[in-house]
Every structure is written in structure tokens, then in C-alpha cells.
Amino acid sequence: MFSSLDKQLLNDFQQDIPLSATPYQDIAESLGVTEDAILTAFKELQDQKFITRIGSVIAPNLIGVSALIAMSVPKNQLQHIATVINQYPEVNHNYERDNRFNLWFVLVANDSESLQAVMKDMEYQTGCKMLYLPLLEDYFINLGFEIDFND
Amino acid sequence: MDDLDRQIISATQAGLPLTPQPYQAVAKELGISTELLVQRIKLMQQQKVIRRIGVVPNHYRLGYSFNGMTVWNIVDEKIDELGKQVGELDFVSHCYHRPRHKPEWNYNLFAMVHSKTEQGVKQQIQIITEILGQYNLGQDVLYSTRILKKTGLRIGEKRV
Numbered sequence: 001m002f003s004s005l006d007k008q009l010l011n012d013f014q015q016d017i018p019l020s021a022t023p024y025q026d027i028a029e030s031l032g033v034t035e036d037a038i039l040t041a042f043k044e045l046q047d048q049k050f051i052t053r054i055g056s057v058i059a060p061n062l063i064g065v066s067a068l069i070a071m072s073v074p075k076n077q078l079q080h081i082a083t084v085i086n087q088y089p090e091v092n093h094n095y096e097r098d099n100r101f102n103l104w105f106v107l108v109a110n111d112s113e114s115l116q117a118v119m120k121d122m123e124y125q126t127g128c129k130m131l132y133l134p135l136l137e138d139y140f141i142n143l144g145f146e147i148d149f150n151d
Numbered sequence: 152m153d154d155l156d157r158q159i160i161s162a163t164q165a166g167l168p169l170t171p172q173p174y175q176a177v178a179k180e181l182g183i184s185t186e187l188l189v190q191r192i193k194l195m196q197q198q199k200v201i202r203r204i205g206v207v208p209n210h211y212r213l214g215y216s217f218n219g220m221t222v223w224n225i226v227d228e229k230i231d232e233l234g235k236q237v238g239e240l241d242f243v244s245h246c247y248h249r250p251r252h253k254p255e256w257n258y259n260l261f262a263m264v265h266s267k268t269e270q271g272v273k274q275q276i277q278i279i280t281e282i283l284g285q286y287n288l289g290q291d292v293l294y295s296t297r298i299l300k301k302t303g304l305r306i307g308e309k310r311v
Contacts, residue, residue, distance in 0.1 A: 014207070
């Protein structure tokens with residue numbers, strides 16, 4: 001399904017796309033293929049959504065503030081309340097999870113006052129119990145994520 | 152960090168174009184020279200503001216459909232030491248210390264794990280359990296059953 005070039009592009013370039021004038025040409029040279037082959041393969045991987053994007057990944061909470069929020073929602077109201085929550089532009093990644101706290105999302109705001117205000121408003125709009133789970137420490141180790149292609 | 156840095160973050164987060172000179176294209180879009188763009192990016196990398204510029208794989212689409220949010224109740228004195236060890240595991244994508252909310256929520260360590268099978272997640276949990284040992288006072292795993300919203304604002308997109 002994936003060519004060996006695809007696999008290399010998916011696994012070996014999560015950390016560093018060269019900061020040069022022609023990064024794709026540099027990758028091509030390091031892999032012994034043409035720049036065109038790299039651009040075509042990346043485009044195909046992106047079009048097929050195997051790659052979300054090729055871009056920068058930023059450390060959390062450097063611009064604005066964010067917090068994970070867990071909400072306990074009655075099962076029969078979940079769809080409705082999720083719709084209400086999703087309308088807030090501050091909401092990122094809203095997931096339903098199998099727990100008493102069944103709605104999990106990340107709030108992003110410019111400062112902690114705005115974040116608290118959004119939470120208060122949500123509590124008022126939904127009447128649901130919320131857990132405020134900001135990041136206290138990030139045990140981030142920069143290793144990337146090795147994709148296993150052997151099924 | 153100034154407005155230009157924020158604009159650079161926003162532009163590079165959105166994705167580099169697949170053209171022979173992507174940084175030049177981003178610089179042009181921002182109305183600055185390529186040299187200035189590269190200089191700012193290097194500085195932000197040194198300051199650990201930008202963690203990496205690279206391929207962001209879509210794990211779900213690549214078959215890693217079981218993502219488990221594992222949560223652990225770890226003795227406070229040990230959480231930094233053990234959190235780092237868990238964060239180093241290659242199947243853990245995020246590892247965070249977050250506050251407990253007793254009595255409803257007793258877990259203070261969060262580790263996201265990814266596998267192609269539920270059995271795989273169970274094996275990963277076993278490995279973490281062994282690392283945490285006696286300092287682990289309780290644990291749970293929450294699977295996502297539905298994605299209700301995938302993205303909203305990315306950090307840095309506001310008021311730039």
C-alpha cells in the first residue's frame with residue numbers, strides 16, 4: 001500500500017524538514033530520488049490524509065492559555081450539549097469518551113480570565129459538572145512517533 | 152515573542168506549501184525576507200517555542216484507530232520522575248501532569264497511547280503499569296468513542 005519512499009517520508013521527517021532554500025530538494029538528495037518524486041509523494045500522502053500537514057508544532061501555553069475540560073453529561077443530552085459546546089470558538093478537539101465524564105475538550109483563550117469566563121458561561125448554558133484540568137507539567141520528550149508498517 | 156513571531160507560527164502551523172521553495176513562499180505571504188523568516192524560526196526553535204517543523208502524520212488514518220487516554224493516580228513526590236519515564240515511551244504521544252479533583256477525579260497523570268488494536272493498548276498499559284510500580288495508586292483508560300469536533304482555533308491564530 002505504501003511505497004518505501006512513502007514510509008521514509010512518513011517516519012523519517014517528523015522532526016526536521018530542512019530550514020534551507022530548497023528543503024524538498026535536500027530530502028530528495030538524501031534519499032537519492034528527484035525533487036519531483038518527493039513533492040508528488042507528499043502531495044499524494046496529504047490528499048489521502050495520511051499526513052495532516054507538513055508544518056510547525058508549537059509548545060503549549062506559550063501563546064494564550066489552554067486547559068483540558070471534562071464534562072459529565074447525561075447520555076440522552078450528549079448530542080445536544082456537544083453541539084452547544086462546539087459552537088464556542090475556544091473549543092478544540094471535542095471527544096466523547098466512555099466514562100462518567102464523557103465529554104472531553106480543550107479550551108484555548110488569550111488569557112486565564114477569558115478562559116474562566118467561557119467555562120462559567122458553559123456551566124450556565126449546560127448545567128453540567130465540569131472538571132478544570134490545566135497542564136501542570138508537560139513530560140514531553142522529542143522523539144516523534146514511529147509508524148509500524150508491518151501488519 | 153512579537154507579532155511577527157505569532158504570524159510566523161500561524162503561517163507555518165497551517166502547513167508549508169509543496170513548492171520547491173516553501174520558506175520563500177511563506178516569507179512572501181508575510182511580506183518579509185526569507186532570511187528574516189529563517190532567522191526567526193531558528194531563534195524560536197532554540198527557545199523551544201517551535202518544537203519541530205516536520206511531517207505531522209494522521210495516526211488514525213494510518214491505522215492507529217485505538218487511542219487510549221490512560222490516567223493514573225501517582226504519589227505526588229514521584230510524579231515528575233515517573234512522568235518523564237512514561238513520556239519517553241515511543242507509543243506515548245502526550246504525557247501530562249494535571250490536577251486531581253477529589254472525590255470525582257483522582258488521577259493526576261495523563262498519557263495518550265496509540266495502537267492498531269485494543270490488545271495493543273492493553274499491552275502498552277501493562278508496560279506503563281510496570282514502570283509506575285508501587286507509586287501507582289489507581290488507573291483507568293478512556294477510549295474515545297466519537298470525535299465531536301476535530302479542530303477549532305489553533306493556538307496563535309487569535310488576534311494575530
